Amino acid sequence: MKLKISEWNKKTIRRVYSVLLVLIGFIIVIFNDTFGRLEGFVEFIAFYFILVFIAIAFWLFKQIRLIIRLKNEKSKTELMHLKSQVNPHFFFNTLNNLYGLVGKDAKKAQELILKLSEMMRYSIYEGDKETVLISEEVTYLENYIELHKMRYHKVIDIQFNIEMTDIDYEIMPLLFIILLENAFKHGVENLRENAYVHINLVTQNNEVNFEIENNFDATEDKHEEGIGLHNLKRRLELVYPKKHTLSLTKTNAIYNAKLNIHL
Incomplete structure (x- = not known):
């Protein structure tokens, strides 16, 4: 039960993080003229894009890891099937x-x-x-x-x-x-x-x-x-x-x- 709750919390955090990034980006685009005149705005934009880059990199890493895992599981399944064919006749x-x-x-x-x-x-x-x-x-x-x-x-x-x-x-x-x-x-x-x-x-x-x-x-x-x-x-x-x-x-x-x- 604890494992399920922990996994649910991780998914919730990732979703909230993604929504916040999109929301912040939307606000920046809408109120660019206002924020552009504020001190430290350039640094904030740089920090924001770093966060976006990290989020994209993390997503790509997860997709690649998933593909590798599926490929390994497919290879193991195929290997087990091949072993089962040896010597029956x-x-x-x-x-x-x-x-x-x-x-x-x-x-x-x-x-x-x-x-x-x-x-x-x-x-x-x-x-x-x-x-x-x-x-x-x-x-x-x-x-x-x-x-x-x-x-x-x-x-x-x-x-x-x-x-x-x-x-x-x-x-x-x-x-x-x-x-x-x-x-x-x-x-x-x-x-x-x-x-x-x-x-x-x-x-x-x-x-x-x-x-x-x-x-x-x-x-x-x-x-x-x-x-x-x-x-x-x-x-x-x-x-x-x-x-x-x-x-x-x-x-x-x-x-x-x-x-x-x-x-």
Whole structure:
């Protein structure tokens, strides 16, 4: 209640101040001939215009601050929406695999459910935060890789090389998973043999470098930029403007993605 009264008082004072400025200006214009002959009139006019300038400057400042606040709120809302789009079809695919696996191999299904629950917990609770530790993101990626190893009935050459300094940097969550997911979805899924996914993560000097390379079936090349990559690019623009580079290259049957972030 006190807050409301205080806010009401502020608005009333601003209105009274504005009315007084207009009223004084109106009186000066009407009675200019009379006031013009009074001593100190020039100083009064100068003081009056200073007050008018302050009032206009204050109003402009408030409008600019309001625009910035609305823009920030819009960016936060968009970012939350983008985060909510990450990984849903992966979870659906895994659940479908679980359905078929339960009747065939109950023990493997249990392991798969446990891994999946860990990933879902991370996506829901940690993924909602502004930043997480990179070590936590690494664990999430490792769980993702383990899940895929359990899903497939073929040999996949998966290498995950990590070079991290003693500093466990913080980063926006669920960035790397989009690139890793693409490597499996467009590469491993369609290759019957010799499939590989090589991942390198290096952190040093307040920089994070993430690189992933995979091969794919060139005869079934449908590797178009989907919702996931659009999502990733927009999130990077919102959180790391002019502090990141993302390069995606495709040569013959090899796809390479490099992400560099300055923290």
